[in-house]
Amino acid sequence: MIKIIRSVESMKKLSDGFREKGLSIGFVPTMGYLHDGHLSLVKEAKRQNDLVVVSIFVNPTQFGPREDLKKYPRDLKRDLKILSKYKVDMVFHPSAGEMYPDVYKTCIEVKGLSDKLCGASRPGHFKGVTTIVAKLFNIVKPDTAYFGEKDYQQQVIIKKMVKDLNMGVKIVSMPTIREKDGLAMSSRNKYLNKDERAKALVINKALKFAKVLVKSGVKSSARIRAAMTKLMRTAKYLKIDYVSICDPETLDEKRTVKGKTLIATAVYVGRTRLVDNIVIK
Amino acid sequence: MIKIIRSVESMKKLSDGFREKGLSIGFVPTMGYLHDGHLSLVKEAKRQNDLVVVSIFVNPTQFGPREDLKKYPRDLKRDLKILSKYKVDMVFHPSAGEMYPDVYKTCIEVKGLSDKLCGASRPGHFKGVTTIVAKLFNIVKPDTAYFGEKDYQQQVIIKKMVKDLNMGVKIVSMPTIREKDGLAMSSRNKYLNKDERAKALVINKALKFAKVLVKSGVKSSARIRAAMTKLMRTAKYLKIDYVSICDPETLDEKRTVKGKTLIATAVYVGRTRLVDNIVIK
Numbered sequence: 001m002i003k004i005i006r007s008v009e010s011m012k013k014l015s016d017g018f019r020e021k022g023l024s025i026g027f028v029p030t031m032g033y034l035h036d037g038h039l040s041l042v043k044e045a046k047r048q049n050d051l052v053v054v055s056i057f058v059n060p061t062q063f064g065p066r067e068d069l070k071k072y073p074r075d076l077k078r079d080l081k082i083l084s085k086y087k088v089d090m091v092f093h094p095s096a097g098e099m100y101p102d103v104y105k106t107c108i109e110v111k112g113l114s115d116k117l118c119g120a121s122r123p124g125h126f127k128g129v130t131t132i133v134a135k136l137f138n139i140v141k142p143d144t145a146y147f148g149e150k151d152y153q154q155q156v157i158i159k160k161m162v163k164d165l166n167m168g169v170k171i172v173s174m175p176t177i178r179e180k181d182g183l184a185m186s187s188r189n190k191y192l193n194k195d196e197r198a199k200a201l202v203i204n205k206a207l208k209f210a211k212v213l214v215k216s217g218v219k220s221s222a223r224i225r226a227a228m229t230k231l232m233r234t235a236k237y238l239k240i241d242y243v244s245i246c247d248p249e250t251l252d253e254k255r256t257v258k259g260k261t262l263i264a265t266a267v268y269v270g271r272t273r274l275v276d277n278i279v280i281k
Numbered sequence: 282m283i284k285i286i287r288s289v290e291s292m293k294k295l296s297d298g299f300r301e302k303g304l305s306i307g308f309v310p311t312m313g314y315l316h317d318g319h320l321s322l323v324k325e326a327k328r329q330n331d332l333v334v335v336s337i338f339v340n341p342t343q344f345g346p347r348e349d350l351k352k353y354p355r356d357l358k359r360d361l362k363i364l365s366k367y368k369v370d371m372v373f374h375p376s377a378g379e380m381y382p383d384v385y386k387t388c389i390e391v392k393g394l395s396d397k398l399c400g401a402s403r404p405g406h407f408k409g410v411t412t413i414v415a416k417l418f419n420i421v422k423p424d425t426a427y428f429g430e431k432d433y434q435q436q437v438i439i440k441k442m443v444k445d446l447n448m449g450v451k452i453v454s455m456p457t458i459r460e461k462d463g464l465a466m467s468s469r470n471k472y473l474n475k476d477e478r479a480k481a482l483v484i485n486k487a488l489k490f491a492k493v494l495v496k497s498g499v500k501s502s503a504r505i506r507a508a509m510t511k512l513m514r515t516a517k518y519l520k521i522d523y524v525s526i527c528d529p530e531t532l533d534e535k536r537t538v539k540g541k542t543l544i545a546t547a548v549y550v551g552r553t554r555l556v557d558n559i560v561i562k
Contacts, residue, residue, distance in 0.1 A: 008447060016449075020303065105393045106411075106445035111386045130387075131446075138447040164387035165412075166289060166419040168297075 002083055003090045008099070008139055011092050015053075015141040023050040027142030027169075029133060032056040033073040033187040034082055037177040041146035042086050044174055053140050054083055055092040057099065062128030073190045092140060099135065107131045110157045110164070116251045117153050117244050118266055118275065129154060130161050137169050145169050150176040150184050152264055152277045156251060176276070178204070184276045191272040199235040200269045206231045207278040210245075210263050214280050219256045221245040224263070232267065241266035241273065248279055283365045285372050289380070289420055292373050296334075296422040304331040308423030308450075310414060313337040314354040314468040315363055318458040322427035323367050325455055334421050335364055336373040338380065343409030354471045373421060380416065388412045391438045391445070397532045398434050398525050398545055399556065410435060411442050418450050426450050431457040431465045433545055433558045437532060457557070459485070465557045472553040480516040481550045487512045487524075488559040491544050495561050500537045502526040505544070513548065522547035522554065529560055 005011045018025055026045030030038050038054075045052045056079055063069035076093065083091060107127050113119075114126035137145065147155040155173040162169055177185045182204040183197075192200060206228040213224050225243045232240055246253050248262040257280065264277035286292045299306055307326030311319050319335075326333045337360055344350035357374065364372060388408050394400075395407035418426065428436040436454040443452055458466045463485035464478075473481060487509040494505050506524045513521055527534050529543040538561065545558035 012447070012449065019300075022301065103393075104445060106389065106391045106442045108387065108389050108446075111388065112384075113386060135445075135447045138449060141449075161387045164385060164416075165389075166293070166416045168293065168419060168422075 002080055002088060004080070005090055005092050006094055006098065008094060011053075011090075011094075011139050012141075014090065015139070018051055019141055024143045025049060025141060026052045027136070027140050027145040028052070028054045029136050029145065029147075030054060030056055031058045031072065031187065032079050033075055033190070034079050035177070035185040035187060035189075037148050037150060037185040039082070039086065040174050040177050041148060042083070042088060044172065045144070045146050046086065046088075048144060048172075051089045053090045053092055053142065054088050055094075055136055055140065057092075057094055057132070057136075059099075059128060059132040060096055061100070061104075061132065062125050064122055064124065067122070068188075068191075071191075073187055092136075099132070108134050108161060108165075110160050113153070113157045113160055113251055117242060117246075117264055119153070121241050121266065126154070126157050130157060133158055134161065134165075134167070137167060142169055144172055146172050146174060148176060149173050149277070149279075150186065151275065152248070152262060152279075153251065156249065182208075184274070186274060188272055188274060192269060196237070196269045196272065199238055200267075200274060202232050202235045202238065203265060203267050203269075203274060203276045206243075206265065207263060207276060211278055211280055214257050214261075219258065221253070221255055221257060224257065228263075228265070232265075235269075237270055239268040241268060283361055283369060283372055285361070285374055287375055287379065289375060292334075292371075292375075292420050293422075295371065296420070299332055300422055305424045306330060306422060307333045308417070308421050308426040309333065309335045310417050310426065310428075311335060311337055312339045312353065312468065313360050314356055314471070315360050316458070316466040316468060316470075318429050318431060318466040320363070320367065321455050321458050322429060323364070323369060325453065326425070326427050327367065327369075329425060329453075332370045334371045334373055334423065335369050336375075336417055336421065338373075338375055338413070338417075340380075340409060340413040341377055342381070342385075342413065343406050345403055345405065348403070349469075349472075352472075354468050373417075380413070389415050389442060389446075391441050394434070394438045394441055394532055398523060398527075399547055400434070402522050402547065407435070407438050411438060414439055415442065415446075415448070418448060423450055425453055427453050427455060429457060430454050430558070430560075431467065432556065433529070433543060433560075434532065437530065463489075465555070467555060469553055469555060473550060477518070477550045477553065480519055481548075481555060483513050483516045483519065484546060484548050484550075484555060484557045488544060488546065488557060491526075492559055492561055495538050495542075500539065502534070502536055502538060505538065509544075509546070513546075516550075518551055520549040522549060 026049030028041045108130040266275045307330030309322045389411040
């Protein structure tokens with residue numbers, strides 16, 4: 001049976017015990033409602049470590065006041081069943097009160113990286129992410145933690161935080177897992193109705209189109225962005241938040257596509273905000 | 282011979298080794314130029330732990346642009362000699378380049394507590410302190426860290442950071458150590474000329490006077506502050522930065538002295554900024 005830990009102190013004690021025994025801990029932080037993207041992280045964590053801890057915590061501080069905290073999909077029973085199959089050792093599933101027990105004052109901010117791309121339209125989001133990830137790292141004490149590249153900016157920011165604060169955790173990022181038709185897997189895909197689900201396909205198509213353009217010699221970011229925007233606008237009810245063509249480490253916008261380049265986009269399909277990206281080498 | 286470690290990686294490896302062996306690490310972070318205040322922390326750390334690490338690092342990020350970073354007193358040779366006597370096991374003494382190797386983007390902030398008292402006149406100071414302390418904790422991995430109550434606000438903020446971020450470090454704060462005539466020990470006392478040194482005594486006198494007033498029934502913070510200010514103004518060349526009468530945990534100003542109360546003050550004696558405080562129970 002999979003072990004469910006709900007208290008910070010219990011989780012800390014267990015982790016301390018494992019570390020004292022010299023067992024390596026792999027950690028996959030999630031907000032639950034697991035899909036194959038999460039599970040690719042779990043598989044890699046299993047492969048590389050003696051023990052695997054998955055956290056399931058819908059972190060309120062990374063949602064904006066008008067965002068989808070309340071309706072974010074949750075299904076603990078289903079998640080536990082899946083994680084049991086994958087022989088995950090422990091699930092850390094604290095309440096919001098357990099994670100933020102009193103007037104909460106401390107936050108971690110990675111400046112320069114957190115106000116761009118998704119950070120521009122979700123102010124405070126990455127501050128919420130870095131703070132909860134640091135808390136989870138201090139509680140779970142992993143040797144290695146696993147993040148998906150679907151949230152590309154997130155893993156860039158977390159890697160920078162870990163480096164800057166000398167945290168003793170190795171960060172592994174894993175490729176985006178997609179549905180057969182190319183849509184990037186996301187817990188938020190659940191929000192899409194049939195019509196929206198069909199329209200959402202254009203996001204990945206636009207990224208692939210950008211790649212084709214680059215391979216065919218188009219280097220101007222402005223031209224690529226214009227072409228992607230034009231393609232995505234063919235889909236009704238689709239509102240583009242941003243298309244960024246940038247350096248994959250600094251997230252600084254590039255005027256021309258030279259060297260390793262991240263093309264990332266966020267799009268509203270109906271009321272659902274979806275992100276996707278591609279890295280061009 | 283005392284062991285001096287200058288690289289982050291070496292310090293991390295040593296700490297990991299000690300932890301694996303189950304040895305407890307006591308940690309005293311300092312900016313060097315040690316006095317009996319620091320040494321009281323070292324003594325307590327020795328008493329409570331298997332091993333003691335003292336860091337000596339004048340952290341640039343906690344100094345404002347017009348502050349005394351450059352002239353801050355340094356004497357490594359003397360510090361090492363003293364620490365050898367106290368049988369400290371290791372001194373972690375990194376360069377600024379070792380601690381901040383590249384474009385530094387991550388910072389930790391304890392909101393609400395960092396903009397009051399000293400934070401009001403030293404914007405960014407406590408952000409520098411919390412960030413370097415978190416870095417040092419991640420590198421040295423102490424079981425317990427020791428801070429002096431002379432910098433009362435600092436240890437309040439660090440305790441809050443540790444709690445909020447679930448850091449696995451116990452924070453011990455120790456009473457202010459004073460010269461025979463009452464002046465709180467500080468590395469910055471070195472800046473004082475003979476005349477200023479004499480005038481600086483009024484700071485502790487004002488705090489003691491406040492205590493006498495409270496014991497004699499005066500409860501109004503305004504009256505106590507006025508009396509302290511009047512007393513300190515008798516000393517020429519002395520400029521009061523603030524007198525705070527506040528809650529020792531939240532640092533919220535109190536209108537009347539009820540319950541445990543912190544009376545803290547910062548004063549410029551000539552160009553030297555000195556702090557001192559007293560806690561009334």
